[in-house]
Amino acid sequence: MIEKRPLATLLSHLVLVLGVLVIVFPVWLTFVASTHTAEEIAQGRPMSIWPGSHLLDTYGLALFGGQTSAGSTVPPALPMMGISLVSALVIALGKIAISLLSAFAIVYFRFPLRGLVFWMIFVTLMLPVEVRIGPTYEVVSQLGMLNSYAGLTVPLIASATATFLFRQFFLTVPDELVEAARIDGAGPLRFFKDVLLPLSTTSIAALFVIQFIYGWNQYLWPLLVTTDEGMYPIVMGIKRLIAGEAYTEWNVVMATAMLAMLPPALVVIFMQKWFVKGLVDSEK
Structure with a gap:
C-alpha cells in the first residue's frame, strides 16, 4: 500500500x-x-x-x-550536419555490429585464452582517450585516411563497453535455447540471427541512442583528422564560427547550436520507449 x-x-x-x-x-x-x-x-x-x-x-x-x-x-551548416549524421550513424551501427559479433564469439565459441581475450578488451576501458589518440592518428595518417569518412569513423567503431553489455546479456540466455537450435539443425550464424538478435532488440536500441549521441558530439578526433573545411562536422563548425572572424555573429552561432541539437534530440524522442525498455531489461 x-x-x-x-x-x-x-x-x-x-x-x-x-x-x-x-x-x-x-x-x-x-x-x-x-x-x-x-x-x-x-x-x-x-x-x-x-x-x-x-x-x-x-x-x-x-x-x-x-x-x-x-x-x-x-559557412553553411547543412553540409556539416550531413557529415555529422553519416559519421554518427556509421559509428553507432559499427559499434553495435562489432560488439554483437565479438560478444557472440566470446560467449558461444570455445577457443584457447577466451577469458584473456575478453579481459584484454575490457581493460581498454581503463585507458583514457589521450593515451590512444596519438598512435591511432599515426596509423590513420599512414593509411591515408585523413579528411575522409573512414578516418572520422573507423577508429571509433570498436566499443569495449558495448561488448561487455552484450556479453552479460548473452550469458543470461538459457542453454535450452542453444540445445533446441542445435537439435533443429541451426548453425552458429542461424542461431545468432534467429534467436540472439530478436532477443537483443531493446539492448541494441538503447546502445544505438547512446552511441549516436557519442558520434554526433565528437570534437577532438575530427579536429585531428580533418584539415579540409569540407569535412568539418557540425561541432567543429560551431567552433569555426566563433573563432573564424574578428567579429562574431552570435545570433548565427546560436542558431547553428540549436540546429546541432535537433538530430540527437529527435533520436532520443522517437526512440525513448525502446531506450528506457533496453535500460530496464538490461538490469534484470
Whole structure:
C-alpha cells in the first residue's frame, strides 16, 4: 500500500520543476539569441528573454550560409550536419555490429585464452582517450585516411563497453535455447540471427541512442583528422564560427547550436520507449 504524503509529493515536484528549469533555461536563451540580430545581442543592456523577429533570416543564413550585414562570411551548416549524421550513424551501427559479433564469439565459441581475450578488451576501458589518440592518428595518417569518412569513423567503431553489455546479456540466455537450435539443425550464424538478435532488440536500441549521441558530439578526433573545411562536422563548425572572424555573429552561432541539437534530440524522442525498455531489461 502506497501512503499519501502531500509534503513529500510537493517537494519532489518542486525538485523536478527546478531540474527542468535548470536544463531548459539555457536552451531557451540560445533559441532567443538566435532570433535577434548580432547587434542586439552585443549591446550593453541585457538581452530580452523573448524571441525576436529575425528567426527565419538567421536560421536560413545558418543553414545555407552567406554574407551577414557586417560583411562576415557564414559557412553553411547543412553540409556539416550531413557529415555529422553519416559519421554518427556509421559509428553507432559499427559499434553495435562489432560488439554483437565479438560478444557472440566470446560467449558461444570455445577457443584457447577466451577469458584473456575478453579481459584484454575490457581493460581498454581503463585507458583514457589521450593515451590512444596519438598512435591511432599515426596509423590513420599512414593509411591515408585523413579528411575522409573512414578516418572520422573507423577508429571509433570498436566499443569495449558495448561488448561487455552484450556479453552479460548473452550469458543470461538459457542453454535450452542453444540445445533446441542445435537439435533443429541451426548453425552458429542461424542461431545468432534467429534467436540472439530478436532477443537483443531493446539492448541494441538503447546502445544505438547512446552511441549516436557519442558520434554526433565528437570534437577532438575530427579536429585531428580533418584539415579540409569540407569535412568539418557540425561541432567543429560551431567552433569555426566563433573563432573564424574578428567579429562574431552570435545570433548565427546560436542558431547553428540549436540546429546541432535537433538530430540527437529527435533520436532520443522517437526512440525513448525502446531506450528506457533496453535500460530496464538490461538490469534484470
